[in-house]
Amino acid sequence: SQTIHQWPATLVQPVGSPLSLECTVEGTSNPNLYWYRQAAGRGLQLLFYSVGIGQISSEVPQNLSASRPQDRQFILSSKKLLLSDSGFYLCAWSVPTGRNYGYTFGSGTRLTVV
């Protein structure tokens, strides 16, 4: 069965420090991968998505970047964190065709920038 792993679960980082969040998927090939952010309150916003290795699409301009160095690995990065980068970051995957299963989310990383 397919599983999605995301780490770390929580992170406290000072302003100006770098960031690297990792997400991996097991049990499937060539998944579509996504990074979402949930700020204080409820809304979830799509940050990046990827349909293949090295293929990244950005939904909103921001201080973050994403990379997909391997088929089932998706990394969210920043060179210098801002206070406004605090939030709950969720990785997700979906099958590229068929869409019979929808999106599956990881357990999330709670980032606090201080």
Next chain:
Amino acid sequence: GIQVEQSPPDLILQEGANSTLRCNFSDSVNNLQWFHQNPWGQLINLFYIPSGTKQNGRLSATTVATERYSLLYISSSQTTDSGVYFCAVEGGGSNYKLTFGKGTLLTVNP
């Protein structure tokens, strides 16, 4: 882009009560999912339901795609049902983008 509206924004129930959560969307959809966000923040997939009706235990969902709405029914609610329920859709012209509603915060009191 596609708009997703959920109602009610907040709902308080006594244990054992039934409830109906609604999701309206503004355009045709390829995908519609209902999620429950637990106290630890994880999004649990309840239903993948772009059309039709599904049931899973005390939960059921119906999507009427032609009228652009979906309903989530919770019967005999339990305190563990508390949390935020999200409806999310992938519009017909918006591949690779799941757009979320603002959620319904459900509180079930013992």
